[in-house]
Structure formats: C-alpha cells, structure tokens
Amino acid sequence: MTITKITLENFTAFKKLEVEFTPGINVLIGANGTGKTHLMKVAYAACDISKTQLNFSEKLVRVFLPSGRALGRLVRRRGKSTRCVIEVFRQSLKLRISFSNHTISPDSATITGAREWMAAPVESVYIPVKEMLANAPGFRSLYSQREIHFEEIYSDILDRAYRPALRGPIDRKRKKLLENLQKLMVGKVAVKDDEFFLKSKHGNLEFTLLAEGMRKLGLLWLLVQNGTLLHGSVLFWDEPETNLNPTLFGPLIQSLLELQRMGVQIFLATHDYVILKELDLRRNEKDKILFHSLYRNQEGDEIQCHSTSEYTEIHPNTIAETFVDLYNREIKRTLEGVSK
C-alpha cells in the first residue's frame, strides 16, 4: 500500500498544502526552504510507525527534533494560537494528527486512524543527506543510551543497513540490480564487528577510506540485498546527488527506476539538473514518475505545489531556470566579445 496523498495545514513552513503522489517515483524540487525534506519526513514518520507501532506524534518529534522536544514547535509560526493538522493517506487509510503550538508533550496530540493504519504495516527507508555508514560503529548504542542531538532518521537508516541478508534465493530482478551496483562499486558490502567494508578482490576497504558517493551506493546495495527494499516498500532519499560524481547519476537513476518497476514507491528531493534529466531520458512509457515543484506564492507567505508527470512541464523549475540564466550570460559574453 503506497502513500497516495498528504495534506498539511499550519505545519512548519506550510500554510495549507495538498499533494497527491504516484506509486512510482515522486521527485520533489524547489528552492531551499520550500519544505521538500519536511514533506518527506512526515511521510516517512507515518510509514515507520505502521511497523514500529510508535505514537505518530512521538515519531514526528524524533524525526524533526524540535527544541525541547516540544511538538508545538512544529506548528507554523504566526504569533498567535494556531492548530496544525497533518493527514497522510494510503489508499482508503487515513492517518490524522492535530496539535496546537502550545502542545508540548506528544501525548497531547489528537490522532485518528492509527489502529487501521498500523494494521497494514509498510516497510520504509529514509536516506538522509549525510552519509552515516562510515560512522556507524557505536552510533546506534550511543543513540539508544544517550540524549544525543540527532534526528532519528540517522539511527533508523543504520538499523536498516545492519539487517542481515534475507533467507532464500534472490529473485532475478534483485540479483541483476545488485550486480549492477556491484559493478559500480567494484565490490560488495560486508559487515564485520559493526563496521562496514567494501569487499573486493583487493581485500576489505573500510568505509571511512571509501569515497562518500560510493558509500551511498553501498547503502543502496545493502538495502536491496537485505530485503528492506522489496515490492510494497517506500524509499525516501534526500538529495541522492550529494557527494556522488555526476557520471554515477545515470546508473543510480537506472537502479531507482528498476526498484520502481519492482514495486518500490520512491520519494526523491533534489537540486540537481542531471538527476532530473536522467529520469527524463531513462524512463520508459510504463514508468510512473511525478515531479512535484514546491514554490512560494508571490506574497512569499505560502508554499504551493505543482505536480506533473512531464519533465518539460515542471513549473516553476528553479534548477532549469539557473541554467537558462547561465546560458544567457554565456551567449551575452560571446556576443559582446566578438562585437568589440
């Protein structure tokens, strides 16, 4: 069961927003501060509690980490009493939470639909911008025992990465996907005493000695290999382009398209032109891709969203606009140069 819709009212930067999602790949674009990560974190928190059975409000606090762990700080700041409402939909299921800016304890929030929601658990993964595998040894136990100021997404991703491989034979599509990732990494990922290594014919290389982009591919390999990313699961990936050489964007997008074809719902937040263009060039007619452009209205006080399945119809497209500006200045320089 995939995430089909989210509505947000007075939540963080959002005044009122409704976004419908495709069961395939959802690509979130927009300038900094338009709420891409917040939208993904809400969806992830909702997915995660369906398995962990944790209170939705508690998970939101752990994932967003508001100061003093006060839930009310997630309400849009208006200088007056305000109530926020979040609704997450999975087909006919609806998980709803409301709380005010005065709410401190997560227990004070009003939640409906949680029982039915948790009766249909969904596997989910959130890959944050910062790579964590290299710093994994000891982090999880530190996180569980001490009050360290890290959003829970960092601990969650390690939990998923440490899962042992699934029992039984690997199906053909997964095997092919793993092989493609292995070719890119020139090796496989191995875990020894909580430490991650890239295992190749040259031996084991510590993740701390491995390029950060490669560690990201290694993480994806682990999640496929250990069966976290299977049909019906949801992957959230915040800026997959970070620390990855652009030559690897194509193969990475190909892997994500393959995952989508296997029935994994995907959410990507990106600032990168090549990521968008690779999706546009590599998709086939059956691939389900929806681009969501988040932007502030003219007054700047409200975030809105325009969704389209066509790359050329993404509007506004701040990434393309940057290139238009660069191109125009490049031509201007050439023409001015030759007319001197």
Add this chain to the structure above:
Amino acid sequence: MMVLREGMLELTLPPGVRCRKFDSPTHGLQHCMKAVDFIVEEPNLTIFIEFKDPDNPHATPDKREEFLQELLAGTKDDDLVRKYRDSFLYCWAENKVENPIVYFVLIAASQLDEAMLLAITDVLKRKLPLKGPPGWKRRIVSDCSVFNLESWNKHLPRYRIRRI
C-alpha cells in the same frame, strides 16, 4: 535582404553583409574536407554557421532520437569541430582569414534545453580549441556558441531563422 536556405530552414541576413553558401558543390574539396553551411562576412567579423536540423519534419522519430543520443554522448562534437577547422583551413588557403572568426551552431531540436546547450558550447570551446598553448600568437577561433531555434532568434535577431 539576402535569404539563404539549408534544408527546411531559412536564414535571413541583414543588409550590408556578404554571405556564401559554403557547403555546396562549388567548394570542390568535399571528398576530403568538411565544410560549415554558411560563411558570413560582416565588416569586422567573420561568422561560420553550421545548421543541424534533427527536428526536420522529414526526419523519422528514430533518426531524431539517434541524433540526440549521439549529441549527448559527445560523438557529434568531433564532426562540429572538424567542420570548423577544415573550413578555417580552406579560407586560410584562400587568403581570406582577415577578421576574427566566430562559430555559431544551430541545433534545431526542441528537446535541447539551456543546460544541454551550455554543456555542448563548453565542449566545443575546449575542442576547437578557443585558446592554444603559450606559443600560439593567434587564435583559430574567437568564440563559439550553440543555439536551438528559439535561443538563436532571441540572441541573434539580425540573423533570423525560420522553418519553411
């Protein structure tokens, strides 16, 4: 005003400039040298113009796709570079290299956005090349730009191109 035609595209020249259709039978060396489509002579500037027209209505979707794939893979760069260099050599042998030369390439493909045009322009600048080693006393090309139909007409309004 002079109007020149190349395939399904028509180039209108401003008054006072001279132009020759360079890639034509009068070239005489097409068996061994490549040629740009047009050479325009302004009073103080020479413009080499090359048209690529994958959006040509007669092109099949497969051909259009193949062209774009080759373009994005970088295999068309060498063709564009060779056309320029061979044309430059030809003009040099004619003793007609007097003014600085700028190379304008039109790729009439609606799918080419500004990011791709920018990338192709940068590659072309590196490969022509725009600048030589310290020992070079002259440039073989002053500058170059790659356009799609829309950006050509926007930035070069004196040299309008229209599809016939």
